[in-house]
Amino acid sequence: MPKIADIEDTPNPNAKKFVLREPLTWGIAHSYESAEQAQGDSLASALFAIAHVTNVFYVDRWLTVTQDGQADWEPLLREIAPPLRATPAASDQSAAAVFAARATVADLSPEDRQRLDDIELVLDQEIRPYLQSDGGDLHVLSLAGNQLVVHYQGACGTCPSAISGTLQGIESRLRTLEPDIEVIAA
Template sequence: MFIQTETTPNASALKFIPGTPVLPAGSSSLEYLDGRETHNSPLARKLFAVDGVRAVFYGPDFITITKTEDANWAFVKPEVFALITEALAGGGSVVVEGTSGAVDTMPEEGDSEVVSMVKELLDTRIRPSIQEDGGDIEYRGFENGMVKLKLRGACRTCDSSTVTLKNGIESMLMHYIEEVKGVEQILDEEEEIAIREFEKFEEKLRKVKGPPQSASA
């Protein structure tokens, strides 16, 4: 099996492409952020045992591995290659039978015309480009003109996630659907904590640097 790798907008995430389907047909994605939650994927459980692996993401035909900041890809990649090859060689599966990934953009009975249009745009125009970057996007609802979305995989923690939402996704949805007034990113508890810690760090830096000095006349 020949596995290709591609970089992503997130320097800590790498996309592994095995050249064979990763998830069952009809599934969009599956994400594991904790080794204790890998009961339905023996491969994910083994990947978390690799020193430096922080998150595992399955797309339809790719696997994105996010490493810790201090881990070195030179040591992580060979082990990941070996585990993916072992799991998929001979037509194997990365998840136990009966496991399905996200199907959040599937039409549902009761969807309004606006929600149906949002889901169609997400599925046909936006999701492919997000998956190209090693991630996925999850529809979480539409309320008061705001589309609620959740970024997954490489896009979940990359520095450009806000830019992706605002400049890419939001502008497209607002262009095609006049009822859409904006996009709201839904964060996990872990992500909210990380953002708060980063804001505290920035505040400390500002205090250390002090107020900007005005140029003397």
């Protein structure tokens, strides 16, 4: 059962990040924007059963919960803690299982696959650590021509700065690799 090490504010005032002592997963992100999406995930379903919860995102040793902005955080945190503590910690998973579960962008030419690998390397090394430290992340949905479509997860999903400033910063950094790239949030 994961023990909560800390609860952190995020740049999104409607999201809190729970830092855990034990992992919930080993590298596999779980992101849900509704109770319907969370069906089959007992932790996320239990969290969506709490009034005002609008988004659940977790990976490894942290979980981010976003609310609709209508609830006071103190009582909401007290409701979130029991289902989180009741969830079993991640069991040992093989590297092959984790690798197989990661989503990849399909149907790319070898040249576009190399472009995407280069982009993902920059995202992994320079962008995702900052997003994750704030309780969020991003997932690449597609690369078509000069358009890279990303989807924000966790606290970043509804954060005003993610849609404007952060997206522009990501695009600016990626333009050092590809001057004509356009980054779009979906």
